[in-house]
Amino acid sequence: MKTYLLNLLEKLRDSYLFIPILMLLLAISLSAASLMLDRVFDINKFWWGFSWIYVGDVDGARAVLSSIASSMITVAGVLFSVTMLTLSLASSQFGPSLLRNFLQDMLNQFVLGAFIATYIYCLLVLRDVEGKSDYVPNLSVTLAVAWALLDVALLIIFIHNTTASIRIDNIIATAGLGLCKSIERHFPDPISTATNNSKDVFEYPEECYLVMAPNSGYIQGIDKHGLVELATHNNVTIQVEHRPGDFIVEGSLVAKVWATKCPDKKVEEQVHTAIFIGRRALSEQDVEFEIRQLVQVAVRALSPGINDPFTANICLDHLGAGLALLAKRALPEPYLRDGQGTVRLVLNRPNFSTISASAFDPIRQSGINSVPVVIHFLKTITKIAFTIERREDGEALHLQAERVRASCIKLSLERDDFEAVERHYNFFIKALSSSLGKRTVV
Numbered sequence: 001m002k003t004y005l006l007n008l009l010e011k012l013r014d015s016y017l018f019i020p021i022l023m024l025l026l027a028i029s030l031s032a033a034s035l036m037l038d039r040v041f042d043i044n045k046f047w048w049g050f051s052w053i054y055v056g057d058v059d060g061a062r063a064v065l066s067s068i069a070s071s072m073i074t075v076a077g078v079l080f081s082v083t084m085l086t087l088s089l090a091s092s093q094f095g096p097s098l099l100r101n102f103l104q105d106m107l108n109q110f111v112l113g114a115f116i117a118t119y120i121y122c123l124l125v126l127r128d129v130e131g132k133s134d135y136v137p138n139l140s141v142t143l144a145v146a147w148a149l150l151d152v153a154l155l156i157i158f159i160h161n162t163t164a165s166i167r168i169d170n171i172i173a174t175a176g177l178g179l180c181k182s183i184e185r186h187f188p189d190p191i192s193t194a195t196n197n198s199k200d201v202f203e204y205p206e207e208c209y210l211v212m213a214p215n216s217g218y219i220q221g222i223d224k225h226g227l228v229e230l231a232t233h234n235n236v237t238i239q240v241e242h243r244p245g246d247f248i249v250e251g252s253l254v255a256k257v258w259a260t261k262c263p264d265k266k267v268e269e270q271v272h273t274a275i276f277i278g279r280r281a282l283s284e285q286d287v288e289f290e291i292r293q294l295v296q297v298a299v300r301a302l303s304p305g306i307n308d309p310f311t312a313n314i315c316l317d318h319l320g321a322g323l324a325l326l327a328k329r330a331l332p333e334p335y336l337r338d339g340q341g342t343v344r345l346v347l348n349r350p351n352f353s354t355i356s357a358s359a360f361d362p363i364r365q366s367g368i369n370s371v372p373v374v375i376h377f378l379k380t381i382t383k384i385a386f387t388i389e390r391r392e393d394g395e396a397l398h399l400q401a402e403r404v405r406a407s408c409i410k411l412s413l414e415r416d417d418f419e420a421v422e423r424h425y426n427f428f429i430k431a432l433s434s435s436l437g438k439r440t441v442v
Contacts, residue, residue, distance in 0.1 A: 020113035027117035031124040038137035061141045068148045069122035076115035094297050101174055111158040118147040176318025179290035186287045187329035191389050211255040213248045214272050218281040223274040228336050230270050231344035239346040245286035291359050294319055302366040313376040319359045320380035327387040353396040360400050368407045371417045378424035385431040394432050401428050
């Protein structure tokens with residue numbers, strides 16, 4: 001249930017409907033409440049002497065409400081057009097996966113909802129005023145003017161936020177911050193000196209029953225606790241073959257059920273229920289989601305049509321910061337046990353090697369012809385090398401450095417360029433050896 005709610009919450013955050021609809025309902029409720037107060041109380045008696053309370057006649061109230069309503073819906077249309085233009089620019093220039101960052105900007109959603117809510121509020125109050133010659137809802141009209149003043153301030157904030165949000169350094173920094181938060185969420189425990197790096201050996205039961213994917217799509221989340229309870233209740237062990245973020249095809253293998261006898265058909269149905277499959281990947285359980293965002297920006301920047309190594313280097317900086325944080329975190333074991341210590345769920349957990357490959361392989365392959373990118377690549381993994389504490393993490397970084405060096409040899413670079421690459425490669429080897437206590441990783 002918790003996994004379902006988290007996935008639902010992330011889908012709502014990605015939606016441009018949720019906050020505006022809430023504000024629309026708020027406007028309807030506020031209009032009803034203010035009109036009721038105007039009918040019951042004479043606001044002028046309670047607020048006598050305060051010049052900001054509207055004290056005009058009915059015609060003036062109609063004019064004020066009509067002006068505010070017409071201007072608000074006009075500005076809301078302009079805001080919608082600007083938002084669509086920004087999303088189109090972000091999709092074409094930086095990649096479609098970064099649209100999520102723009103859609104989740106709650107300030108933009110709030111501003112759009114505020115203008116629509118003001119329009120609805122004025123419309124409902126105006127309906128109550130029409131056809132009456134002596135009834136003036138002073139409080140309601142005053143609140144409409146206050147909403148209009150707030151909307152003007154929000155419009156200025158929206159313009160500033162929109163211009164700042166399309167700056168490439170802000171876009172990359174936002175994705176980089178999301179990567180660090182994702183690593184902290186998925187790997188909360190730091191490495192201790194007593195960490196046991198030996199691999200736990202688990203003996204599977206003799207019989208294996210396959211669970212196939214009911215439909216195609218991305219794995220958006222896995223209800224781990226639900227699967228452990230299911231496996232415990234049926235005395236089986238469930239092995240999930242994929243991680244959140246992986247795309248699976250209908251009819252392909254999604255999980256294995258290890259048991260001494262054939263499990264009930266309901267077990268397969270409950271496994272399907274515990275593995276959420278959707279049309280797009282979500283970041284809640286996918287630690288590599290933000291990595292793919294940064295990689296997409298970097299690869300686009302290195303394309304022949306753009307050829308912007310500086311943007312790719314900024315992406316490398318933030319990827320390096322995330323991997324340096326990961327190098328200091330303990331990796332959770334893939335086995336989840338019940339209360340008696342019996343292994344009930346085996347997960348396909350990501351580790352430093354798989355995450356670093358997702359981060360660096362596409363950039364290395366796309367930018368190997370750019371000497372500035374190659375040198376910055378080596379500088380980045382050198383910074384990470386100083387934080388390495390696990391030998392296997394060092395081996396993953398060393399593999400990246402070796403591939404870069406081997407590719408540069410095949411490219412027959414200029415002598416000065418190759419010497420610079422070789423120099424930074426040697427810096428990396430020294431940093432890695434120092435971090436691992438002078439142990440060699442080759």
